[in-house]
Amino acid sequence: MAIWNLGSINADMVYAMPHLPAAGETLAALRLDRFLGGKGANMSVAATRAGSKVHHIGAVGPDGAWAVARLQAYGAGTGHIAQVETPTGHAIIAVEPGGENQIILFPGANRVLDRDRLDQALTQADAGDILVMQNETSLQAEAAQLGRQLGLRVCYAAAPFDAEAVQAVLPYLDFLILNEVEAQQLQQATGDTPGEIGVKDVIVTLGAKGARHIDGETGAVLEIPALPVAAVDTTGAGDTFTGYVLSALDRGLPMAEAMTQASRAAALMVTRRGTADVIPDLQEVQTARF
Template sequence: MAILNLGSINADMVYAMPHLPAPGETLAAGGLQKFLGGKGANMSVAATRGGSEVKHIGAVGADGVWAVERLADYGVDVEHVARLDTPTGHAIIAVDRDGENLIILYPGANRELTMAQLDRAFAQAAPGDILVLQNETNLQAEAAERGNAKGLRVCYAAAPFDAAAVQAVLPHLDFLILNEVEAEQLRQATGKTPADLGVRDVIITLGAKGARHIDGASGAVLDVPALPVTAVDTTGAGDTFTGYVLSALDRGLSMADAMAEAARAGALMVTRRGTADVIPTRQEVADAQF
């Protein structure tokens, strides 16, 4: 099977800060690093390193050829990544000494994907393949509807959170992943708890408390604890978790085992500075001591 990822590709400019800047504050950074990033690219790399075949559907500008080449070097299929005249998306990320972050995102080419791209990618998909989406591209609802009609397992990682975007794809979803704050925001918008959304699988990530799976059919709840680590950078940890969960399910693991493996990957990720380039390999996840 394969994972199709309609996802963003960004240049991540990561600034090391003594603390996150307050409104109106001018603050000197202690360092700067440039990484491959974007929630889409992060998830593609994570799922590839988890052991799956991943096909990325996205777009970059002329300034983003390096990003496509790096994705390909990491084993991601980039046949369906378009090269456009619009600048590549990028993120300005401030990370403080405790690993917390602040992100300014410019979507760029990520918001100019075409239906022709979707059609070409879906022509190569097979029932049972996984389609994952995030809220950093256009054509999310269209992709979810087509993926569902083709028999793909449609997953939405609801970030950056927008209640309207989630509701647009909700009728077509098999799998929804969101954090605790986003789950509450969605409840306020829909009047429904995660168990009542009509989605077969819902995962709520709980930060240092771990993650929770809710079976939409039975209402059964599975809690997977977080692992004890000292975080230096939380950027990309949620994307790593998502990519690893999907890869593990793609490889036939149970939800419990998939979440446990993803929790290990996410825990290892927060001990590293950076985004897609430093996502751990499956062997590193297996060998990690917590």
Template structure:
């Protein structure tokens, strides 16, 4: 089995700040570092490190070849990452304060220019039962999800950054939906439907420090978060998503997949960085909480 991820690839620029800047405020940073990021890349790296065969569908500019290569070094199949001559790689400016909270500004760049032939070539290799994962940092999510559903793939969607129109368009093609508590409330406001009434087989609502909630048919089950002291919450949700889908792809029941993903996310928030520091399966298994 395999996971095909139509997802963003970003260069993440981290600025350590004493507090998140307010409107009109100029703030001196305490440090700067660059790393691989983007919700798509994060999820692909997480899924690969969780043991799944993960194929990334995306694009970078000529300035982003290092990002593609770093994904490959993390175990991600990057044959379907296009290189664009005239478009910059997407990037994110991430302010992280002393409490581990963050504020992020994104430039989509190549993430909004993924060639249609790149998407088509990747899905032409997929088999029924494989997984397609999409997020909202690229375009053509619903079109790609519809094609994947017709091919018999399990279609998963991380509804972030939240966009009501994009989410409504893709809902009819989904088998799996993951979103946080705020996004769930926004979706309910946009559709007048609660998460358990959307017609999606598996819905997970992440609840931050309170854990996660799984809704499937008549089943509603809460999973507690691991007791850790966070230093950086960036990428924790992406790590959770990648691990859940990788575990499911490897045949684990959803309850076990969520429990494993909760451990991976808890370990992730104790580290500074994004894709560079996503834990592998051995680290998650050996972690003591």
């Protein structure tokens, strides 16, 4: 099986700050690092490092060859990444000593992927493969609909959250992942709880409280606790969790085991500074002591 990821590709400019800046405040950074990032690239790297075959569908600008090379070096398939005239997406990320962050996102090339590229990619997928998307690219609803038609397991990570974007893909979803705040926002928009929206599998991530799986068919709820760690940077932790969950399911693990493995990966991730470049591999996740 394989994972097909319609995902963003960004340059993450990460600034270590003494505290998060307030409105109107000029604040000197303590350090600057550049990482491969974007929710899509993070998930592709996480799923690849977790042991799955991943095909990334996306776009970069003339300045993005380094990002494609980095994805390829980590083992992700890059044959469906287009080069366009729009600059590569990037994020400006401020991180304070406790690990909390603020992010300014420039979508760039991620929002100009064309339908032909998407169709060429997904028609090579096999029924039962996983398709995952996030709200950082164009063609999300079109991809979800095509994925359903092709018999793929269609998954959506509902971030950055937009109620209209989520509702556009809901009819085609098999799997939805969102955080606690996003779950509340979706319920306000639809009037339905996560277990009532008609999606077979829903995971609500709860930060330091862990994660919750809701079976949309039976209503059964599974709670997976978070692991106690000293966080230094929470950027990319949710993407790492998602990539690991999908990889585990792709490899045939049951949901409880998949979420437990993903929780371990996310716990390791928050102890590191950076995004895609510091996502742990499966051996690290399996042998880590908490």
